[in-house]
Amino acid sequence: MASSTRSITITKYSTGESSSQEDALSVEEPLEIGVRFGLNLEPKNLSVTMRTPGHDEELALGFLLTEGIISSYEQVIGTVQDEENRITVILHEEVPFDPKQFERHIYTTSSCGICAKSSIEAVRVQGTLPHAPQNWSVEASTLYPLPSLLRERQADFESTGGLHAAALFSQTGEFLYLREDVGRHNALDKLIGHALQTERYPLQTQILLLSGRASFELIQKATLAGLSFVAAVGAPSTLAVELAREMNITLVGFLRNERFNVYTGEERVKG
Incomplete structure (x- = not known):
């Protein structure tokens, strides 16, 4: 596995004095994602x-x-990473797919996964959405320690200060797993991909915690993963709140220092 951090020599200034030091940076590199239907067809870059x-x-x-x-993971035959920065997912031939829906004019940056969509209509992804059980709720006191638990497990962030994280917790606040990335949407995709591979999908009764703000795109991804409870250390956007309300997702923001705001789905927060 390629390293997620890299050390460089920098000049550091402090209280009027300078010194040469080693500093760890988060690695940012392109990844080309493609699909192939069946074993004999040509791959399509997405x-x-x-x-x-x-x-x-x-x-x-x-x-x-x-x-x-x-x-579902059952639709996947396997993956091929023929180069370090190119990966192709091989799907069963019967998986429905319209390449025109996923045309992008430019590459996707680490900060925005929908900036390059060819039309605004493509933003609202359609799919079969799993629903959380009724009467599912989380105690308010369960949420308070989650940001600290997240930071404790952000190994790469501690050394670089430059990575976003997405983590999953159980209904009672038990840490499950975490993924980091320079792109907040990538961190969440990695988390969801892990859930697919380990047969934990859909994530109907788990808490998603985001290390930064809650954007429309992240709520959209949470919706497709079946999540009904999303908490963020930072602020939500107006579109994120609108989509969370539309999809019956509990959205918590500014979760830190034993405080938080509930923007939608307050019935799932008890105490």
Whole structure:
């Protein structure tokens, strides 16, 4: 697995004095994601995303699910990473797919996974959405320690300060797993891809915690993964709140210092 960090020599200034030091940076490299239907057909390129190397297969699988191309791991035959920065997901031939829906004019940056969509109509991904059980709720006190638990497990962030994270917790606040990336949407795609591979999908009764803000795109991805409870350390956007309300997702923002705001789905927060 390629390293997610790289050290360089920098000049550091502090209180008027300078010194030469080693500094760790987050690696950012392009990954070309493609699909192939069956073993003998030519691959179709879907996207080039700027990501942190590592967990590329999870990233590709999560991307396909949150773009509405696949709905289960059973539709996947396997993956081929013929070059370090190119991965192809091989799908069963019967998986429905319209390449025109996924045309992009430019590459996808690490900060925006929908900036390059060819039309605004393509933003709202269509798919079969799993629903959370009724009467599912989370105690308010369960949420308070989650940001600290997230930071404790952000190994690459501690050394670089330059990575976003997405983590899953159980209904009672038990840490499950986490993924990091220079792109917040990539971190979530990796998390969802891992859930697909380990048969934890859909994520109907788990808490998603985002290390930064909650954007429309992240709520859209959470919807496709079956999540009904999303918490963010930062603020949500107006579109994120609108989509969360439309999809019956509980959206919590500014979760830190034993405080938080509930923007939608307040019935799932108890206490």
